[in-house]
Amino acid sequence: MYVELKHIYKTFDGFHASDDVSFGIQKGNLVALLGPSGSGKTTILRMIAGLDVPNSGEIIIDNVVVNDIPGSKRGIGFVFQNYALFRYMTVFDNIAFGLEVQKVKKPVIKNRVKELLKLIGLEDLGGRYPNQLSGGQRQRVAFARALAPNPHLLLLDEPFAAIDAKVRKELRTWLREMISQVGVTSIFVTHDQEEAIEVADEIIVTNKGKVEQIGTPIDIYHNPKTLFVAQFIGQSTIINNHRTLKDFNVNEDCSAAVLRPRNIKLFGKNDADSITGGQNGTVVDTSFRGDYMEIKVKIDDIVLIAFRDLEEPSLSVGEKIKVTIKQLHLFSE
Amino acid sequence: MANKKAFHKKESRSKPLPAETDTLTEISKVIEQKHNTGSKKVEICLIVISLLFLFVMLLLPLLVVVISALKDGFTAYMNAVTDSYTIKALTLTILATVIAVVINTVFGIFAAWTISKYHFRGKQFLVSLIDIPFAISPVIAGLIFILTFGNIGWAKGLADLLGTKIVFAVPGVVIATIFVTFPFISREILPVLNAQGKDEEEAAALMGASGFKIFRKITFPHIKWALLYGIILCSARAMGEFGAVSVLSGRLRGKTTTLPLHVEILYNEFNTTAAFAVSSILVILAVLILIARNIVEYKKKQ
Missing domain, CATH: 3.40.50.300 (P-loop containing nucleotide triphosphate hydrolases)
Structure with a gap:
């Protein structure tokens, strides 16, 4: 050193x-x-x-x-x-x-x-x-x-x-x-x-x-x-009740979870590929951010921020979509 | 005019109806005129008032000084000015001024530097202490020194030890002058030093520059015009000082009288012409200082 x-x-x-x-x-x-x-x-x-x-x-x-x-x-x-x-x-x-x-x-x-x-x-x-x-x-x-x-x-x-x-x-x-x-x-x-x-x-x-x-x-x-x-570091959404998210109902002792927008994938009705699993969400807000779209999605009572490429079909507010989450960071503080 | 045009254009663009635009233009014209003439009148009034005031309070008395000094002819004037007591008073005034300026410059730089560059307890108290001569009447300042160094003073022994007399002697005159003028220089430098901050000095110190080099290369170029301005104010005040010097000097003619004291003595002896003649020396010095002050102020702005 x-x-x-x-x-x-x-x-x-x-x-x-x-x-x-x-x-x-x-x-x-x-x-x-x-x-x-x-x-x-x-x-x-x-x-x-x-x-x-x-x-x-x-x-x-x-x-x-x-x-x-x-x-x-x-x-x-x-x-x-x-x-x-x-x-x-x-x-x-x-x-x-x-x-x-x-x-x-x-x-x-x-x-x-x-x-x-x-x-x-x-x-x-x-x-x-x-x-x-x-x-x-x-x-x-x-x-x-x-x-x-x-x-x-x-x-x-x-x-x-x-x-x-x-x-x-x-x-x-x-x-x-x-x-x-x-x-x-x-x-x-x-x-x-x-x-x-x-x-x-x-x-x-x-x-x-x-x-x-x-x-x-x-x-x-x-x-x-x-x-x-x-x-x-990086953009993120903090949620306190991550157990309500499907597949994340682990019993680990933690008080907060951090979710990166890049780790969320959205599937709209016009998308080419669709999935059978995932969670049901509703688009709450969309806004143009220059190189990408920022989408706010509501799953039950949790609001998440996700990014979406401009080439993908656009989503409209109120649209029912499928959401998959790749990764959550859990913290017990 | 250019301003007005721009305003009209903008107005017509935002209000496309021609009739409405016209009325709006009219209204704004009227408002502008009223506003202009109103402010013009006020401006002239204020200028006239201030000029009149300055004339009555400042210029007229100065003119009277000059006229009264020359009342008995130029020879009488020259006699009064070249009188040995006058020369002695002038010498003492200049001596006291020079010593006061030198000591206050050194003290002023130290004080301003300490206050602006260090954080310590009682800093605000020190700043207030420096202002004391502004707050205390010079006569009282003179009395304080008499009570300190005079025959009944607690520090008389100290003066005796140094082998000099302070009260009713030249050192007393100098001390009185220093006391009444010491805030001027530090007060002028302080805001400039505060505005400069510590970064440049820290940068130089990190490169290994000595304290003296930092002062010479970085601090001094920054404060030099403010310092000069302070010196000029200090000189002006030192030359004109009456109260403290009057008390502390004992007014021994030819020994401890400065120019202002000499003027008063002459005046009390009903020697009006001579009194005004000597006053005119102070006026000339004041004018010189004023010119120097303006030059420095101009340079400082640049």
Whole structure:
């Protein structure tokens, strides 16, 4: 493990920002800290960076306990949520700052900055000031500035939060490529599950100061360990009385069941293939979602959300249909 | 006009009936005219009132100062201005102002930095403490220092230990000036520092920059215009300070009199021309400061 947190506790004025947080990160991985706002993910990142100090527990980077080592000596690069570019310095000086502080020779700095400007595709903008750049460009500069001193660990706090939705998707792919090209171990904080799934090799889901689950995006999607994770990752319907569903009247002790829309199949009267089994349901609502239809189906007193391809015959509200359910996630909480 | 046209167009599009559109246009025209003429009248009224007020309360007295100063001719004016007591008063005023500005700049930056960048108990109390000189009458401030450092004061020993006299001496004048002007600079910088936030400084610190480098490269460029503005306000106030200095200086002519005190002494001796002549020096200084203030304000906006 390159980065390791062991039983970290942190409180702010009685609020538990970190409540026994432990996890490890492999060298070279790109990891997402995912959770709703207030779940303590940014606090974890800031403690790894040395900007906040844990009340107890150990933070280990590259086999060294770094609790008492200042952030500047931990070999990390940090990208702030609003980039925190130095507004009175040019793009060039911003990127050069970390190297200047380390008293690197001028020509070496110049080469390194040029190389980074080329990497982020802003070769001609070295002389500009941050307020003359677009949001996406600022983000790239912040990224280059963090990378300039060759950190072993890159930390990014909500790197896409301040960018409008359209550019965000582009930048995600860009950042993912850049990080794999540079090959630096990276941790980024996000509240956007789609972003985490798309960018990260591994996701750490946090909630209320605790780690809920750690795993690859696919693993977390298919095998959510807690009700919270099941709700937070992917779209889902939560039902409390799953025993009323046919074939699911198991006697397991559980209080809630989570159902993914993709695991529900609908058979309308106009469909080519039909089934004999399944449950009887009624279409309550249909709505167009761009690439697919979202259908609300009522089975007894349970309302489920299902998806339907656009090529399939359309369903109308009030139509009696057959429903099959492939999988339910059960939780006893 | 362009605005009005756009409005009409929109109106006609949403209401296709021609007759109705016409009446609507008429109504909106009338409303607009009424509104315009109404606001115009109010505007003129307000401008005239404020100009009149400024003329009577500010410009007229200043003119009187200049006219009275030159009443006995230019020679008398020059004599009053170049009088040795006047020169001494001017020197002391400038000395007190410079020391007050330097000390308050250092203190102001420290205080504003501490308040904006750290969280600690009693922070709000510290902010209120800084404002005390605004709230306390300068005369009382002068008395406080007399009671502290004077013959019956508890800290007299401290002053003796330093080998200086504070009350009725130059250090007293300087202390009084510092006291009444110390909120100006920190008050100017504080909002700017608060608006900047901590991120840039944290970023620099994470890269290993020293505290001094962070201040020089990141904090200072951000606050420099606000700081200069604060310095100007502080200077203006320091030069004009009367109450606290009057109490603490003992008004020893030629020794502890600043320009405002000197003016009052001359005036009490019925030497009106000289009093106004010396006043005119303060007026000139004030005008210079005003010009500097406007330049800085313009730059700050940019």
